[in-house]
Amino acid sequence: MKRRICSYDLAAVPEDGYVVTDDGGEIYLCNARYLCIWAVSLATKPGLTEELKVRRLVLKVPAGEELVFETITGLARWASSKALGTGRVRRDYESA
Numbered sequence: 001m002k003r004r005i006c007s008y009d010l011a012a013v014p015e016d017g018y019v020v021t022d023d024g025g026e027i028y029l030c031n032a033r034y035l036c037i038w039a040v041s042l043a044t045k046p047g048l049t050e051e052l053k054v055r056r057l058v059l060k061v062p063a064g065e066e067l068v069f070e071t072i073t074g075l076a077r078w079a080s081s082k083a084l085g086t087g088r089v090r091r092d093y094e095s096a
């Protein structure tokens with residue numbers, strides 16, 4: 001099998017890593033934390049073009065399931081919840 005290089009730390013990605021696929025190719029990340037950091041960095045990048053924002057992304061998770069996201073922001077939200085260990089978006093604050 002071809003060696004897969006992590007886009008975050010450039011290490012070899014383990015079998016239970018994450019794979020993001022778009023029209024341009026595949027991106028590999030070692031774990032949920034690196035997926036989160038990569039996705040949030042890209043989603044919040046100043047001057048990100050509309051084309052990149054609405055690019056369809058397919059995420060292959062370690063269990064083998066494939067999740068489809070219509071925007072990088074959607075993927076970043078999912079990855080943040082995953083990395084933070086919250087299964088769904090929760091309200092963690094009190095109103096003033």
Ligand SMILES: [Zn+2]
Pocket residue numbers: 006007008009010011013029030031034
């Ligand atoms: Zn890595």
